[in-house]
Amino acid sequence: MLKWSVIFLIVAxxxxxxxxxxxxxxxATIAKVLFFIFLVLFVISLFTGRSRNL
Structure with missing residues (x-):
């Protein structure tokens, strides 16, 4: 998803x-939305990955 965000940024x-x-x-709007979705999913994956290891 980050790849698509960068592609739309380059297009912009x-x-x-x-x-x-x-x-x-x-x-630019599409790139921003995709970046924030990627950021939220990344943070969620960090927390879920940590809870499994504890």
């Missing part, structure tokens, strides 16, 4: 260079 940067501002806004 390239679209911003060429002046496609609608695409920039959409790609």
């Amino acid at each position: 940067l390239v679209a911003g260079i060429f002046g496609f501002f609608n695409i920039v806004a959409a790609a």
